[in-house]
Amino acid sequence: MKIALIGYGYWGPNLAKNLYINKNIEFVGICDQNLTKLKKAKEVYGENIFYTTDYKEIMKDNSIDAVAIAVPTEYSYAIAMDALEVCKHVFIEKPIASTMYRAQKLVDKAREKRLIIHCDHIMIYHPVIRYIKNMIDRGELGNLLYIDITRTNLGPIRKDINAMLDLAVHDIAVINYLAGNPDFRELSAMGEVCYGKQETLTFLNIKYDYFIANIKSSWISPIKERRTVVAGTKKMAIFDDVAIDNKLTIYDKGIDVKSTDEYGEYEVHTRLGDIYIPHISNEDALQNSVTHFCECISNHKESLSGPEQSLKVMKVLEQAMKQLHND
Template structure:
């Protein structure tokens, strides 16, 4: 059985620990926090727990490494693991810059290693269903997408809400439509910390007049994770919480009359996407196959985040000039 080491057993990393353990693939855990170490040793007494990566990098029984640490450490840790000959899964956001991501891709390619990014939503069966549904032309030409990812969430001091939350939705958009936006505009508000956006409205304009509008916030009263896809022949509503995909048979005729033929539940998901993602990583290691969310996919998402971040900074500078 392939053995995986999980680097970082914090709020999200512990889920990787639990999942790979249940899959019988957990080989080691690296966690510098002493309190977490004690907890890990109590819960997983047969699994080696270390305070740094040194043992993992030299352990030939460990074939793959999961990096689930703060994003500002991703590049250094992933590079070390790749240079030690380990296949690597890096949690999102992949890196803090596309140049760092590109360097990791080159290292992996040079050494023929697997480099995967934890774009979890791509492994949701509901997203797979939606992609196939659109591809078969069931909605007609897709005209607009409205995405909302809001809640009172974990506020970061070194990344804004866009980097923390919007990675999921950007990864999904690039996957569903396999194209890049030609227009990027945004409006943001830094409520809690200067120059750290807490609330962002993002617009992406694609070819064929496809418009994507996102609202991303970690300072919001309701936990909403929803995507609405408006096509010429109907509308899909995807609710991430219950993994439901509902078709609204609504459209407007050529003579501008409303048509409403009711709604229908097309899909209800009941799978564990993290388990599917972890199994995919193991399969890629075993078969030496390219992951669905590979390093290049990670770079493309980061490039779009960079462009959006730059647009936000320019907008903030314009506001400061107006204030003066």
């Protein structure tokens, strides 16, 4: 399968490396409109692949099966649309688009052309998130009570989208994945611009039928945090993605409610059990995401982070954006 990459800025090099090492992919070329970036790419990949500043060159090459797009979100829509138009499968960096309207147009085009569109909701391909998902599916956590996610750092401050579109997109995708793609009932969003024109700090609360979620996204934190708390009625899990080892801790803790002899009366007890750190394979989430994209192309099946999931994530983001901007 021949794949070319468009965009070799901050994230593109990570994607390039993972395309290059994947044994099912023939990584054929890199496009970036910035010559300095292309020069850097050439230092890594030499004469093995082609380089261009004009992505239309890739569109004209019928031998290329798919493109991976890692340009800022404001430009990715046009490139993805062009790629689908000339029958190339699309791996697109998150968020799939800056608006629901654009996301829907991309999905419609992919479906019309029977092509794979895969949005890189990278965290759902993370081995720790997969592990938690298995625990939930096996009933080990019990019923979900809440999911609380913090994703903060100092920058990078983006100009084309706000912190919520940049960061919470990962977390909404994770919540959807863990909980089986539920529809939300209601949400509330708050944000502060602080610098520039986009919100640099946002808080998002989402109510689903049987649990609630809280997502904090910030580009103005003194420390980098990547923490996900998943609380169930039986056990609770904390995933710290900044930790080098032992990223996941499972707490056999919870609340037990027992009825008493008195009618309608009950007692509430805290339950303190073992704490353990499971061994989890050290797989690379981006490599898993790339591999899944290839499998979807080979097997003609919709990506886990394809049309259905991307639109569900965008639905939450669009509603939250309306609240932020009082639309």
